[in-house]
Amino acid sequence: MTIQDSKIVGDNFQVGVRFQRYWDTSMANAFFCGELGAGIFFVSFLFDFVTGMVAGLLITGIFKSYFHITHMGVPMQSWRAILRPDRSWISRGLMAITCYLGLGAVHCLILAFDLETAWGLGTAVGNLVQLLAACAALVVMTYQGLAMSHSTAISLWNTALMPVSSMTYALTGGTVLTLLLGWNKVFAVMPQGQESLVSKILLLLLIDAIVLASVVYSAKNRSRGGKVSALLLLTGAYRQVFLSLVIGAGLILPMMLLWFVPGNLIAVLLAAAGILIGHYSYRVLVFKAGVYEPMTSFR
């Protein structure tokens, strides 16, 4: 089967494959920023690295919010997105973001100004705050994938691998940016941390590659629509971007750099750029290649 067999019908009145056209670049930007920010926060959190955590919070708080609001049809009503946590991952995500931003900020303040001591807070409160902030960050890292995976309409998205890919991409980007932000600062005092982070990034990249391959492979074998999505990425309109940016720049290049020159700042910088480009391209392409299953045939 080729793409031609599953006719892409645009907005024509034919049975065939239609592109989803509702979640577009601004949504991709938001998802990217959400995952990246929460990823940085989470990794930095593990190292009590306040600068990283603040950076993560800012990326999420400013950019993710901005892009979501620009995506929203009725921006002034955006607050209503929080109303149905009982069933909507958007609502749950929004709660998690609120929790993550609020408690994350508190956690940073506690750490930065040693408030536990200054205000005589018990460690229990601090622990609770940091636990909740970290959990919320984990939710922010994954809920977007969960929101997508709930769309049975779009086979490329409708897989448990979606939240997994959100998580792994968030961790990869988060780790490499944390590494960069803390380069020779926080990690100067624990060089073994720096090395182990590099090797963890390599591991994460490997996982990313496996998850990505699984996403495309499972879509390809799931349904007509899924196959069209997969073929769009592998052989169709998005082939070039997918192969060069998502695979080449996003996975192979950083793997090579980090494998062969692990301790070199330039190499890590380049690797980070590649990872971010790859992650962002993946986000955009997953939206672009998302197609609805064709209507039931009544042949």
Next chain:
Amino acid sequence: MARYGMVFDLKRCIGCNACVIGCKQENSLPDGMFFTRTLSEEYGVYPAVKRVYIPTLCNHCEDAPCEKVCPSGATHTRDDGIVMVDADKCIGCSSCAVACPYDQRSQVDKDLLSHGLFGTSELTPFEKDGYKRFVPGTITKCDFCSERVDAGLDPACVVTCPTEARIFGDLDDPDSKASTLIRERNGKPPMPELKTRPKVYYID
């Protein structure tokens, strides 16, 4: 309480799209927006070629994916089974649009409301009057012409269909024409594998 649904008789449908325009004029839909479409599908090799016309609209699913993902509560199901979008509550996040397996939702584009059907900045009196119903940026869709239904009328697409290919009725009433047709002619819902439990059935 009734549970409304629709039956499409594929034997009757001639793919004329009168329903599509009937819907557009009833609901004042802007350029390129549809609450219902009639799709065609051609198959076979010459000379053994066939074409089937397949009307589509919101299936008002019992287990509506759009309703499940709606974060604001705008999408809800009436007691009579009609799935509605409350434009005052909708935030335009489009979650429902990507969740609907039938691609039956549209976003109200501000530009289309101001541009008009003739592509000029001047709206026709028809549009000026009709577009008042839309909140720009929100998601909208077929509501089985709920106001007509409340007034005891069939949806606009049903009354105009030249071949009576659309049959609207109460699926809970075993004697309704819709229920009878589904029973006697083995009505099939669209994409049943998705377990959305549509209230729309096809007979052929």
Next chain:
Amino acid sequence: MNDPQPVQNSLKPGRWIRSTCKMCLHSCGTLIHVTDDGVINKIEGDPANPSNNGRLCPKGNAAIMRHYDPNRFKQPMKRTNPKKGPGEDPMWEPISWDEALEITAREIKKSLGEDPRKILPSLEDFQKFNIWVWPLAFGNFNCFQSGGTMCGGAYHPANGYIHSSFAAANDAKHCNYWINNGTGDGFSSHLHAAAQSNWVANARVERGMRCVTVEPRLSTSAAKSEEWIPIRPATDRQFALGLCHVMVNENLVDYRFLRKDTNAPYLVGADGYFVRNAEDKVYVWDSVENRAKPWDDPTIQKLALEGAFEVAGKECKPAFQRFKDVLDECSPEEMEKITTVPAETTRRIAREFFKAAEIGATIEIDGRTMPLRPAAYNYYRGAQGRKLGFQTNHAFKLVNFLVGNIDAPGGHIGVTLDDQWVDKSHVAPGEDGMLLPTPHQLGPVPGFSWPPNTFHLMDYFPVGVHPPHLNLLVFQNPEKYGVNFKPDVMVICHSNPLWALQGPREEWFKFMASMRFIVVSDIIPTETTMWADVILPAHDALETWNMTMIEPPHTEGMCMRQPATEPLYDTRTEEDIFYGLSERLGILEAYNGVLNMAQGLDHKPELMLEPDKKYTDKEMADRKGRLWNDKGIDWYIDNCAVTERRPDKWYRPWEGMRLHFYVEDMLHQRDQLKKQMEEHNVPFRDEWHWDDYSPLPTKRLDPVHEEPEEYNLYGMFFKDIQLNFGESIGNPWINDIVYRDPVHIALMLNPKTAAAEGLEAGDIVRVESPYGKIYGRIGTAEGWHPDALGVSNSLSRMKVKHDGVPHAGGHFNDMLPYDLHNTDAVTGQPETVCRVKIIKLDDWPEGLKQGLTVYDLVDDIEKPGKGRSH
């Protein structure tokens, strides 16, 4: 929503008024909803009207967008740019009505005073025959509208001969086996499309009526039929003759019908004329006594249908035998070579058709027992728009004759145009026990004249509807055709000949440019209005009164149209405009006289128009209403005056008369015309195709099959329900559905044909016929005959200053001939299929690159990841 006001248009505060659709020429009943603010916001079918039964086709649903089209003409205008041509902006200048009518009358008068034939009318509001007949007020028979050629130049006269009616339909009420040949009747087009498709859907689903569609394309009809029989374009007559061959040779014939109800037993001499006795009575052969008798001899025991006899020293045969002789060379195997329809298929269909016709069955309706013949063969433009148009129509009729279904319940029935009054019968007895043929269903035609009195040579088509394409032929060769006048003033109303006529547009442009003055009354800009000197803007159908009934298949009555709103602009009714002109031209009395006759008002003298009075659209409508049932217009506002057809008028209204199985009149017409041409030494008489006049159809090939070999495909044009008649493309709602339908957005080929031509879907091509060319983009689909290139009507518009109409790469009609060689010498029907060759191009030619064509619009809709729903 907090707003308690309804958002759905049909429920908003307002009122519903009863009216009639005019999105095509037919007349479906409508209910129009007008809001309290005076906005027309919903049009539905009138459930009280048994024709469309509350339903409307897509076009009927789109009427509001015509009314509110911002491109409508808003006041009278005159041209200030003296240069005319495609792309020339007329630079309209608004003027007053007085000035507009003054200028127009002055310019018309200038020519009218010299020679009334210098006026060239193109009046085509088919729901207002009162405007259509205006030129008769000054004895002018010129014609520049497309009605004849693009509709039924041969079809209408043929129905006039066979049924004494304007059109014909299969009786969906009782039919069980329905053959559609080159028509969308019951599925997508022709008579009251929404109504007939409802009748047919009910028959198909509830009664299991079997449908067979014979057509080169998988049309809607073909798609919905149990069987699609693809056929090479322009060979439908040969297919029908193949069917007749099987039926006649396998005795699948209703002989009783042929003997009793037709002239099939009449004896025909070697010269083709009936053999008559001294009292001029036609002979028949009594096979019991074995001798000839006059047709009405009460002693006749059994009429011979077959055999060869000698009567009064003349060799003769029954008309049926003559047909059998014709069929000798029409075996399905022979016909297959022409049609590509497998002989076995033809044989099977013939047998199925006969079996379904239930010969011998009867039905009682209203106490009258009649034959029931639930099988019928219908056809229209696609099948009969041939050079040999009359013969082609006749061949299809004969398939129906053989099973005795003419005007029988379940059969093939004549459909009147407008009955005028409720008790009027459309049939009358003619000579020798036969039905009186009425080929001139659209009113009087000019008699023979040399030099010709009409610019389109209507003087030489005693049987036909006007052949307007010949205007161009005569324009190019005035000496040859002996015209001693040259039209220089065009009067156009609700007509777009530059869209509709066949022949290359560039040549027609020269014709238009030769006019001294062109006045157009219309509601929106079109290809033709761009050439006008003065625009007289008319009210549209939602602003006017009217009363009409146009060829409904199952109903009769009168359809009233009333204004739903005040006129939006400074426009006038067509009645106002033409009465205004008549008064200024001093032809008011003559016009009212013509109207009394043409509208049938002289049937009820109290309704007759006074000679010197001008009448409004409402007064005219009121009179037509009173003519129908003595009820005034107020009654029609409250009541629907449409009922199902009265069975006595609908089924076998000619009971006791004989139908023209054999159309002997063809020979009379031929010989009379020949004689007149000889007497007057008409120079082109030897070019006249006398063979076209035939009392029986023949298998002779239409000349389109004899074009040079290099033109290896057959170009054909088609419409569907969204595109029927005018008022289609440019309406945003119609555009919305048409340009999303894959058959309407490309030049269509069978994929195998495309491959053989080295073409792929998406290729840009130039298509050339021997007569013209178009540009376009190739699409492929399996539902096409391999010899056909299909061009939708959606690809036929030209660029004018009217944003809503996307133009394509030229008009299919550019590729059609406009010569005598391809014109039916009987009826004036021109050939509507052409032979073509396809040339692949690297890119669009200049003029089509600017991003405003249909193809650009289609690309926008198809673009991945986009779509205007978002």
